[in-house]
Amino acid sequence: MALKNEYLSNLLETVKKRNAAEPEFIQAVTEVLESLEPVVEKRPDLVEAGVFERLVEPERQLMFRVPWVDDQGKVQVNRGFRVQFSSAIGPYKGGIRLHPSVYLGIIKFLGFEQVLKNSLTTLPMGGGKGGSDFDPKGKSDGEIMRFCQSFMTELYRHIGADTDVPAGDIGTGAREVGYMYGQYKRLANEFTGILTGKGLTYGGSLVRTEATGYGLCYFTDVMLKANGKSFEGQTVVVSGSGNVSIYAVEKAVEMGAKVVAMSDSNGYIHDPNGIDLACVKQLKEVERRRIKDYVDTHPGATYKEGSTGIWTIPCDIALPCATQNEIDKASAEILVKNGCYCVSEGANMPSTPEAIEVYLANGVLYGPAKAANAGGVATSGLEMSQNSARLSWTFEEVDQKLKNIMHNIFKNCDETAKAYGMEGNYMAGANIAGFLKVAEAMKAQGCV
Known part of the structure; x- marks a missing residue:
């Protein structure tokens, strides 16, 4: 999608010139500015306050x-x-x-x-x-x-x-x-509470380890249900085998799905019987070995080199949890051809712009990273709150707060997309909703 608004087009050209050797940054800014075109039309006061120019330049x-x-x-x-x-x-x-x-x-x-x-x-x-x-x-x-x-x-x-x-x-x-x-x-x-993700003996929070993966599934679950679907009985592919991936698999299975594939930077495993998560946890969290060793103890499973090949495995729901730009246009087209109707992102920006266009053009339910994987930082915020108050909440308390936050994020994305005439486009809803809160604060604080 090309920018039609002249003001935003000029701003994007400035960003490209200033950051010419930083394609990932330009990609992220482009996606957001494309979503913000209707905001420029409705909120000229934010243009006058220079909010957009300041948004794309780090402090x-x-x-x-x-x-x-x-x-x-x-x-x-x-x-x-x-x-x-x-x-x-x-x-x-x-x-x-x-x-x-x-x-x-x-x-x-x-x-x-x-x-x-x-x-x-x-x-x-x-x-x-x-x-x-x-x-x-x-x-x-x-x-x-x-x-x-x-x-x-x-x-x-x-x-x-x-x-x-x-x-x-x-x-x-x-x-x-x-x-x-x-x-x-x-x-x-x-x-002091200077870092989050700390050990439980020195100020860490319960659920922080699981938070991004669990939060991804909480967001995806409410997105599915809003569209008449659920995890129950669905085949899921999860890329990666780190923290986010492991706990996304754990929660997806708990919600009734069957996860059949995972990966690491070398390649991917496919287990049609369902991934044995206990084995993956032992390999990756304890022994720090490669995912290919999984097949040594699981005769029905196969391993192939090249991590992006994981998207050729037929699935109903894809949860990319590895790294940026792991799904390109070709992979997205294969996912759609194989019947995938939902892509929800656990990694940061794992889909290229061309892949996202494929999702939207084919009616795929798309949960963008900044909304779907916000559970990790949300629980970090809860850890900060506990540190500030010198409190320690139970696993159940933190998990419920996390679930509420993820449900509210979806609701905000959904309602904002509808308000700006883009119903069902949760990427646009996430970008606009996230932007407006920051923009109002920036405007109120003056030119700083």
């Missing part, structure tokens, strides 16, 4: 050196990033991604998405993101600890419980969060 971008010593005594150097995108409705909030693909453009796209995602949760959180091109795979615990300590030695001066609250992301799990939190506490000499 602050940090890039720093991260030196650490490996087990052979050799000095290694990585690059660290933190993009503090918007504090209009609360302190910056967003995860830390550790992956070789990380560079400034990836962090900016994630931070931009986070602004609208956090807005949709209705919790008082701004948007930010951080990370490094460090690869935790194959590293010892000692190497990971030394990297995390070095990373936090620089980052700690830029964050705080009321300034910027990082969390986990790809490559940053409980182990990494623990090392980072320990170093922050050591440097700042204070015990």
Whole structure:
């Protein structure tokens, strides 16, 4: 879909010139601006206030050196990033991604998405993101600890419980969060809710581990039911095998679905009898092995190299939970041809713009990432609340709050889409609803 509004077209050209080497960021901004065309027509006051121009420019971008010593005594150097995108409705909030693909453009796209995602949760959180091109795979615990300590030695001066609250992301799990939190506490000499995703013994929240995967299914379930469908008896494909994927599988099965495929960065497994999640948890969470080892103990299962091939497996519901742009136009067309009627995103921006066009053109129920995978940051917000009040809620309490938040996010997306004449387009509804809350705050606070 091409922008028709001249004002937004000119703004997008400016974004492209300023960020020419950052295709992921340009892609994310393009999608949102396309959705906001009807808002420009209805709200000229936001144009006059310069809200759109400020929305696409981060408040602050940090890039720093991260030196650490490996087990052979050799000095290694990585690059660290933190993009503090918007504090209009609360302190910056967003995860830390550790992956070789990380560079400034990836962090900016994630931070931009986070602004609208956090807005949709209705919790008082701004948007930010951080990370490094460090690869935790194959590293010892000692190497990971030394990297995390070095990373936090620089980052700690830029964050705080009321300034910027990082969390986990790809490559940053409980182990990494623990090392980072320990170093922050050591440097700042204070015990505070500065990171979320912490261990339960030092301020973490129950359900945080499960939150993104569970939240994805809560959102998808209410979206399905609003359209006369459900998870019950449906065949589901879930990409990835990390935290989000594992708990999306767990909740989808609990809701009556059969999940037949999962993947990692090397390839994918297909088990027509239904994925044995206990085995996957043992492989990925305990032994840290590759997904291909699953077939050694499951004779009916097959493994194939190349993770994107997972979308050739026939399914009713697809839950992409691996990484950005994992479903392209060709994969989307195969999904539709094979009878997939619902795609709901657990990863950040896992569908290309061309894939999304295929979904919308074929009436596929599409749950966009910034709405469907907001459960992780929503529960991070609940962890922040517990830290601030020095409380610890039960699993059931947090899970119910998470479910309510995800149901409200869908309701907001649905009602906003209808209000702007785009009924059933939950992507447009999510973008507009998330934007309006931030925009009103920006306008009220003046030119800052």
